[in-house]
Each structure stands twice: as C-alpha cells, then as structure tokens.
Amino acid sequence: MRKQLFAKKPLSLLLQEMEGENRLRRILGPVALTSLGIGAIIGTGIFVLTGVAAADKAGPAIMLSFAVAGFACIFAAMCYSEVASMVPVAGSAYTYAYATLGELFAWIIGWDLILEYAVASATVAHGWSHYFQDFIGIFGIHLPLAFTRAPFDYNIDTGAFYTTGALFDLPAILIALLITAILVKGIRESAGFNTTMVVIKLAVVLLVIVLGFQYIKFENWIPFAPYGYSGLSVFGKTVWGMTSSGGAPVGVLAGAAMIFFAYIGFDSVSTHAEEAKNPRRDVPIGIITSLIVCTVLYILVAGVITGMVPYNKINIDAPISDAFRQVGLGWAQFVISAGAMAGITSVLLVMMLSQPRVFLAMARDGLVPESIFGAIHDKFRTPWKSTIITGIFVAILGGLLPLRILAELVNIGTLFAFVVVCSAVLIMRRMHPNAERPFKAPLYPFTPIMGIITCLMLMFSLPEENWLRLFIWLALGMLIYFFYGRKHSVMAKMIAKEEAENK
Numbered sequence: 001m002r003k004q005l006f007a008k009k010p011l012s013l014l015l016q017e018m019e020g021e022n023r024l025r026r027i028l029g030p031v032a033l034t035s036l037g038i039g040a041i042i043g044t045g046i047f048v049l050t051g052v053a054a055a056d057k058a059g060p061a062i063m064l065s066f067a068v069a070g071f072a073c074i075f076a077a078m079c080y081s082e083v084a085s086m087v088p089v090a091g092s093a094y095t096y097a098y099a100t101l102g103e104l105f106a107w108i109i110g111w112d113l114i115l116e117y118a119v120a121s122a123t124v125a126h127g128w129s130h131y132f133q134d135f136i137g138i139f140g141i142h143l144p145l146a147f148t149r150a151p152f153d154y155n156i157d158t159g160a161f162y163t164t165g166a167l168f169d170l171p172a173i174l175i176a177l178l179i180t181a182i183l184v185k186g187i188r189e190s191a192g193f194n195t196t197m198v199v200i201k202l203a204v205v206l207l208v209i210v211l212g213f214q215y216i217k218f219e220n221w222i223p224f225a226p227y228g229y230s231g232l233s234v235f236g237k238t239v240w241g242m243t244s245s246g247g248a249p250v251g252v253l254a255g256a257a258m259i260f261f262a263y264i265g266f267d268s269v270s271t272h273a274e275e276a277k278n279p280r281r282d283v284p285i286g287i288i289t290s291l292i293v294c295t296v297l298y299i300l301v302a303g304v305i306t307g308m309v310p311y312n313k314i315n316i317d318a319p320i321s322d323a324f325r326q327v328g329l330g331w332a333q334f335v336i337s338a339g340a341m342a343g344i345t346s347v348l349l350v351m352m353l354s355q356p357r358v359f360l361a362m363a364r365d366g367l368v369p370e371s372i373f374g375a376i377h378d379k380f381r382t383p384w385k386s387t388i389i390t391g392i393f394v395a396i397l398g399g400l401l402p403l404r405i406l407a408e409l410v411n412i413g414t415l416f417a418f419v420v421v422c423s424a425v426l427i428m429r430r431m432h433p434n435a436e437r438p439f440k441a442p443l444y445p446f447t448p449i450m451g452i453i454t455c456l457m458l459m460f461s462l463p464e465e466n467w468l469r470l471f472i473w474l475a476l477g478m479l480i481y482f483f484y485g486r487k488h489s490v491m492a493k494m495i496a497k498e499e500a501e502n503k
Contacts, residue, residue, distance in 0.1 A: 029282060030286060037266050037291070038290045042198075045259060045263070046301050047319070048319070050301065050319050051305075051317070052316045054302070054306055054311045054314055055312060056248075057231070058255030059227055059312075060224050062255050062259070062302045063303050064255075065259055066259060067299060068256040069259055069260045072256075072458060076421060077287050077291045078451075079418075079447065081288060086437055094113055094361055094362060096421055097420050100423075100424040107362075107481045108478075111480075111481075112416050113417055114355065115413045116410055121397075122176075122406050123261065124348040125172040128341060129169050131341050131344060132175075132341055133171065138337065143171070147171075148169065149169050150166065150168070150400055151167060168399040172395070172398035173398060176348070176352070176398055177391055183352055183382065183387045184377070185380055197342045200343070201339050204342075207336070209301060211329070212304035212323070216307030227255075231251025231254030232253050241253070253457070253458070254461050256461070257411060257415075261411050263291070263295075284438075309326050355390045356387045359383065359390075360374055360376075366485070366492075368484075372389070409469055411458075412469075415456075419452050419455045422447075425444075426448050
C-alpha cells in the first residue's frame with residue numbers, strides 16, 4: 001500500500017497519454033492562451049474584490065496589496081511555466097504533483113484544485129450578479145429581495161453571521177448555467193467568446209483608469225494605510241499587525257491574502273496545455289504575459305478607485321461602477337457595469353473551463369469514475385459530463401454562499417496549489433536533471449524557494465476559519481480516495497501487475 005501511495009507517474013506515461021483518440025483538440029495558440037489568462041485574471045479581482053479588500057483590510061494601501069500578491073505570483077508563474085513546458089497535458093498542478101510527489105499528494109492537490117476552481121467560479125458568479133443588478137437598476141428595474149443575494153452573510157466587525165432576508169442569488173445561478181451550456185459546445189467556441197469578452201473589458205478597464213484619474217482626490221489616500229502595512233498572522237492569530245474588532249487580521253498582507261484570488265487566472269492557462277498547438281512554447285508565454293499585464297492594470301485601477309472614493313465609503317458589491325456614480329458620472333456607471341458583466345463573464349468561463357480538465361486528468365488515472373469525469377463528447381470533443389456537474393455545483397454555491405466566505409475559501413486553496421507547484425520544480429530538477437525543459441524558471445533555486453515562502457506567508461495571513469474549511473474539505477477527499485480512488489487507480493494496477501510478473 002505504501003508503495004502505491006507514493007508511486008510517481010513516469011514522464012513517459014504522461015506524454016503517452018497525449019496520443020490516441022481520447023484527448024483534447026489542439027487549437028490554442030499563444031494569443032488565445034494569453035487571452036484565456038487575461039480573461040481569468042481581469043474580472044472579479046478588479047470589479048469586485050478591490051472594494052472588499054480596501055474597505056475591510058487595507059484602505060488605499062490596497063495598491064501595495066496587489067503589488068505583494070503579484071510579487072508572490074511571479075515566482076509561482078515561473079514554476080508553472082517550467083513544469084507546464086515539460087508536461088504539456090491536462091491537469092495542471094495535479095499532474096505535476098503526480099510526477100514528483102506521488103499518487104497520494106497528487107490526489108490531495110487534485111481535490112484542492114476542485115475546491116479552487118469550483119469555489120472561484122461561484123465567487124465570480126456572485127460578483128457578476130451584483131453588477132447585473134447594478135446595471136438593471138440604472139433603468140429602474142429591481143429584482144425581488146428574495147432573489148438578489150445569498151440567504152446569509154458575515155459581518156467582519158462583529159465576527160458573526162447574519163441573515164439577509166433573501167432566499168438565493170438568482171442571477172448567479174442563471175449565469176453559471178448559461179456558461180455551462182457554452183462550455184459543453186466546445187473549446188473553439190469558448191475561446192472565441194472569451195476573446196470578445198476580453199477585448200470589451202480591457203477597453204472598460206482603460207476607461208476607468210483614464211477617466212477616473214481626473215476625479216482622484218489625493219486626500220482620499222490619507223491615511224494611506226489605515227490598517228497598517230503588516231497583517232501577518234498564523235492560523236488566523238495575528239503575529240504582526242492589527243486586527244479588526246471581530247478579530248480578523250487586517251493590513252497590507254491581509255489585503256494581499258484576500259485579493260490573491262484575483263491572480264488565479266494565470267495558472268488556469270496550464271490546465272489547457274493539452275489543447276495548445278505548441279504547448280512547450282505557448283503555455284509559458286500565455287502564463288507570464290497575462291500575469292504581467294494584469295498586475296499593472298490592477299495597481300492602477302486600485303489607485304483610481306480609492307482616490308475617487310474614501311475607502312470606507314466604497315460599495316463592496318459593485319465598487320467601480322458605484323465609484324463613478326458617487327462622483328456624478330451616471331453614463332460611466334452604465335458603461336462600466338456593462339463592461340464588468342462582460343469581464344466577469346469571461347472569468348467565469350475560464351474557471352469553469354478549467355475545472356473539468358482537472359477531473360479529466362484524475363479520471364484517466366482511475367481516481368474518479370472515468371465513465372463520468374473522463375467522458376469526451378463524440379462531436380464537441382469536450383469533457384461534457386463533468387462540465388455539467390461542475391455547472392450545477394457552481395450554481396448552487398453561487399446562489400447560496402456570500403462573497404466574503406467564497407473569496408477567502410478559494411484563496412487558501414489556490415495558495416496551497418502554488419506551494420505544491422513550486423515544490424515540484426525543486427523535486428523535478430533533482431529527480432530529472434537531464435529532462436528537456438523548453439522553459440526554465442530563472443535564478444534556480446531562489447525562484448521556487450521564494451514562491452513557497454511568499455505563498456505560505458499569504459496562507460498564514462488568512463483567517464483561522466479558512467484553514468478549518470480547507471482541512472474539512474481535504475478530509476472528505478481522503479475518504480473518497482481510500483474508499484474509491486486507491487482501489488481503482490491505474491498506477492495501483494500497474495504496480496500489482498509488475499509485482500505478479502516478478503514473482
């Protein structure tokens with residue numbers, strides 16, 4: 001049993017899986033992959049989480065929070081690029097963990113990725129809903145309260161939950177189901193739709209920066225860091241910096257931990273390596289380019305919004321469009337709300353596009369039922385069954401859970417995945433020093449080590465309850481692995497066959 005738990009998947013077997021009929025269609029070039037990365041990154045981070053993090057965690061210093069999070073992502077992005085160029089198959093960090101750490105760790109990270117992408121999608125659907133409601137509100141149309149938001153929320157000041165009077169977030173549910181239908185149709189249609197959305201939202205982001213700059217009041221940046229420049233905690237217990245009245249860590253680092261969600265798009269590029277025309281070259285280009293472009297835009301937008309509106313008066317549900325409303329630019333509110341919906345739609349598309357690819361990789365290894373999660377549609381060549389299951393799950397989470405809980409829960413899962421990928425680079429360099437590496441993370445071993453340190457630092461800066469939720473999710477995953485995955489594992493069958501032949 002021990003041999004199976006830590007059995008590593010050979011590189012040769014990973015590359016062999018790309019052959020045959022049960023693989024995805026290679027149609028994505030560097031532009032499409034970069035577009036997918038930007039499509040996943042720019043959206044909820046700018047249009048929604050900027051308000052939450054500025055109001056609750058960092059104030060105007062949210063600009064520094066974005067810089068810190070982007071700094072951590074640079075190291076992880078370099079590591080993702082190296083491993084993705086070596087192993088250009090579906091599965092992202094799950095596949096990399098299988099090749100370096102063994103089956104048990106691969107299952108843990110795969111199960112973690114399911115949490116990351118599903119909850120991220122639900123968070124994005126929630127953000128889309130609020131901008132949709134803001135948009136139709138311009139025309140005097142308002143949904144009944146019962147269908148406008150999650151039935152409960154969390155008050156950071158009191159540290160307690162409260163009921164909202166609503167039943168569920170109807171727009172969040174509907175957009176999740178609509179995107180599911182688009183994804184089942186095919187990757188070519190999905191990529192084309194995403195590119196259109198990316199162009200629209202980039203235009204809106206540039207409008208926000210150029211137009212909003214004229215309405216900045218520098219006094220709104222004073223004090224620049226009302227919650228301090230620190231915010232480092234260990235399992236929710238602050239060790240450096242301030243805490244809110246509810247006991248949660250606050251400050252620049254706490255803000256960076258919250259808005260880290262805004263950066264998860266670049267790693268989704270690696271989940272589409274199997275659909276890239278030249279994955280060894282194009283995947284690193286897509287990852288690094290999308291990260292650099294979006295980091296610069298994030299910092300600029302954060303500066304504009306906190307300069308236009310005092311941080312404690314930012315609307316956390318629709319911060320950008322409402323900021324323009326507060327300065328009397330109603331027409332801009334209209335354009336930004338429409339653009340935000342387009343932008344957030346593309347994020348939702350990429351997140352929900354990535355989730356089934358992780359399921360596909362796990363199904364090929366026998367860890368989840370292949371007849372369901374490994375099924376490729378005969379005509380569309382998409383993992384259609386797992387896409388539908390993902391869509392239903394996202395719709396339920398988006399309709400019933402509040403934004404703050406969703407955002408923090410996905411952050412800890414994302415950071416955990418990044419730590420594993422950075423560790424994988426260290427292990428692969430030692431285990432396979434002569435393997436072909438079309439892209440090499442620079443400044444080895446400094447880059448992967450710093451990636452691990454910075455991501456762990458941000459993980460520790462999240463509230464304590466996020467660690468508890470992560471452990472509960474991982475415990476549930478371990479039950480599934482030991483009762484199903486371990487018994488149906490392809491690697492387990494290979495090991496059993498080898499042992500029988502050697503007797």
